[in-house]
Amino acid sequence: MGLINVNSFVAGQWLPADDGARPIASAVTGEPLATAGQASLDTQAMIEFARTKGGPALRAMTFHDRARMLKALALELGKFKDELYALSYTTGATKPDSMIDIDGGIGTMMVYASKGRREMPDGHIYVDGELEMLSRGGTFVGQHVATSLKGVAVHINAFNFPVWGMLEKLAPTLLAGMPAIVKPATATCHVTEQCVRRMVESGILPEGAVQLVSGGLGDLLDRLDYQDVVGFTGSAKTALMLRSSPHLLENSVRFVAEQDSLNASVLGPDVTPGSPEFDILVKEVVREMTAKAGQKCTAIRRIIVPQALIGPVGDAVAGKLSTIRIGDPALETTRMGALASAAQKADVLDKASRIAAECRQLAGDQDAFAVDGADKAKGAFVAPMLFACDDPDAAEAVHSVEAFGPVATLMPYRDLPHAGQLMNRGKGSLVASVITHDPAVARSLLIDAGAAHGRIYVNNRDSAKEATGHGSPLPHMVHGGPGRAGGGEELGGIRGVMHYMQRTAVQGSPDIISGITGTWIKGAARPKSPVHPFTRTFDELEIGDTIEAGPRVVTLEDIEHFAHFTGDTFYAHMDEEAAKANPFFPGRVAHGYLLLSFAAGLFVEPAPGPVLANTGLDGLKFMKPVSPGDAISVQLTVKRKTRRTDEYGEVRWHVAVLNQDGDDVAEYELHTMNAYEK
The missing domain is CATH 3.40.309.10 (Aldehyde Dehydrogenase; Chain A, domain 2)
Incomplete structure (x- = not known):
């Protein structure tokens, strides 16, 4: 077999090694194996191709679109593991070693695909953290959000994992909506090139989403700006040289390093x-x-x-x-x-x-x-x-x-x-x-x-x-470390995605923040639904759609029946004198779970319809006790919608239980799975 000519993939074109190429020897035999590198690269063209082609195409996709893309890429690469193993042997890696690299890289992409669908919205703005109340009356609030950077990620990878090292950076980068230029170590870049070639040939990636440099980067790093990111894996000495570049420092280019470690x-x-x-x-x-x-x-x-x-x-x-x-x-x-x-x-x-x-x-x-x-x-x-x-x-x-x-x-x-x-x-x-x-x-x-x-x-x-x-x-957990280890964090689930996004504090009225995030928040408009929301499909429901139901009077007989029926005879529900001695209660009060049951009875639509299942609730809070004779009502509001499968999506509802004075007595988030329109 002749020498492998390791190509670069630049601005949509495969470029063979030329007079600027470096030789690569087999780690096993020491014999010449391949050549890689170009005498010169049009680095500005690469950056522009990423920014004008890859970036806009990726940002037009939602997080879920990108997650599905990652899954498709992982499944496609799984078809070519044997040919990647064969190349990996030439780097000195055994079959188990190659599986750590190749199967591990594919598995990492699958994890990010799954996390993208489960933990990120089917939209373009990621909500980061809880809502902050910035005013006493609740008319001015704040929310941290994250959006895709508008530049390119340059990934400089080490020789030891030519596949995993690339894919563990690519997965969060592409999920964030950012294109990448991959620079593998020359000694093992022939394995990386074959992996990139298979991804490109699949047609799954948008044009400009991934480019490959097999050889030297030239002046690429000197052309980056504040919207770009450098992700580096290698020695502390090389990391120091790169991150100390005056151009990177002057332009505040993000530099994420994973380097030497005496574990x-x-x-x-x-x-x-x-x-x-x-x-x-x-x-x-x-x-x-x-x-x-x-x-x-x-x-x-x-x-x-x-x-x-x-x-x-x-x-x-x-x-x-x-x-x-x-x-x-x-x-x-x-x-x-x-x-x-x-x-x-x-x-x-x-x-x-x-x-x-x-x-x-x-x-x-x-x-x-x-x-x-x-x-x-x-x-x-x-x-x-x-x-x-x-x-x-x-x-x-x-x-x-x-x-x-x-x-x-x-x-x-x-x-x-x-x-x-x-x-x-x-x-x-x-x-x-x-x-x-x-x-x-x-x-x-x-x-x-x-x-x-x-x-x-x-x-x-x-x-x-x-x-x-x-x-x-593991892609679920942080990979990185302080000091000598580089001070950076790769992987770590969605934390890894955030390296390629900008976190922004958005402030405004509840309606503004709700409109930006696609999530209803307390204080935002709640138009009354013309029909019961449970009769509307996932696609028909609008954020903020609300039904109000009630009132229902809670009687002492209700409380006692619930206590004996469930076995919950806690003294606050059954002993007037003991309840009054408790600083939280005015006397005997209704069970919190009785209120939840009554709330469900008030807002439920019993007939078969688009609501397929109630899958749980989050954030339950009991805010004020309900005494015998109080009347409760309920407000059910569409808070957020997320597509899950080809047949149904998840709807999260804000549920507020109120007493006869309009005071909140309980609050929680209800989860249902709703069918799409047929």
Whole structure:
């Protein structure tokens, strides 16, 4: 097979590598594999194409449209996993490694597709947080909202995850309505290019939504402005160089970084050899050292254990590492493949030698290990290296040098405060794991070390079967960390989407805010529905449509019957003297749930119609007691509508229960599923 010519996708055109291309070698054989890069790129054309084509097309779509697009893309990419695996082998990744990258990236897109449909509106404005009352009379209110930025997101990705690294940034970016220019690391960009090619060929993406740079970015970053975003994954050194650009600083270009991280795993003082937690730590450490050959930003670099367990843990981990079969990643028997390149191998060995200068080496003789199915001298193979640092307080390299490969250091702690101090010596990490069965241990370490970590993963015998692993960032949770880890946050559900949107405080009357957000708020107009709202389809209902019903007098007989029927004979409902002694009640009062039942009886339309089901309620508040003889009425208002399936959508209703004086006695949000028009 000839050399792969890795293309860039620029302004809707595929451009082959040219005289400016750089060579890419196979991580397994060391032989030339591909070339990538162009002598020059029309970077302004790329930006304009994204801003004038991709941006408007994406912003014309609702959040739900974009979510459906993400799902379709994920399903489409799932058809081509085998061809992506085949390319991934050339980067040194085994089949399980490739699944972390490729299946993990596709899965991340699916999660964002689901969250976009469940947690965002079928519209163009995202409501962020609760309504703020800015005036005593309620005629002036405030609401935070978010809208799509009008620029382009430039994603600079690392070499270790050529698919997941791209898709985990693309998913929230596209969901936000922003186009992206993707710049993968050159060493593995041939895998990324094939993934982008499949997305483009699917026809699912609007024109200009995604572009690809295989090679150098040229002067692209110097052309960005305040509406653009740079998302970076890589070394702290490169991140500092990029984010310090005078142009980015002068134009306040958003820069989201995920970079170096000396992650730690801590074994609790409650753990003993032979316990489930001891075995969990050993398994986690070995997996994190060898998965992707340790080339994971979340991999365990420091293993912090009680002083008495240094020997047992060291023996157990070293013993497991000695059984790891290293070789051609395409072989089913291979447990650990090669590093991504010869340059990466040289860097890892150099960093490991700096760590070795202040440690004892427990495993990883680079002269003694064997490689299956490949030439050890030509491929980027290394043996997993385990070191022991007996005096971690005096050591420096173990807390400051990251060998981005299968390298970890074992070190002792005296007590929990000391363990927390050692965790924090990394000066900011993406993740730390705590292996303990004692909640007090987990709480103590979180208090001591939480400020220096983006994620704390706690595992023990109760969660081990379903726990996802120390090194697995999940799209639902924040992926990022303070300090050395970059100070940014990727993923984290809808938090990740907000990187590509502008949060704006909108102030005005209830009618104005309701009109902007598409959500009825208290104080906004409530036109009376000409017919019962339950007889109107999802499409016929309008925000603010209201029905008023009642009154109904609540009698003492009603209260007593409800108490005996349900078994709720709480004294406030049954004992006049005791109720009067309570500062909240004037005497015997109606049950709150009796009021809800009566309210439903007042507003319900019993005949079959578009309302298919009542699926729950939120925000229930009892605001004023109802005494025997009081009369209640109800106001039912369409608050928000969200399409859910091809057959029905969700309607959220504001329900206010009032007494004879017009005072609110209860309030809640009712959820129903309503059919569309036939």
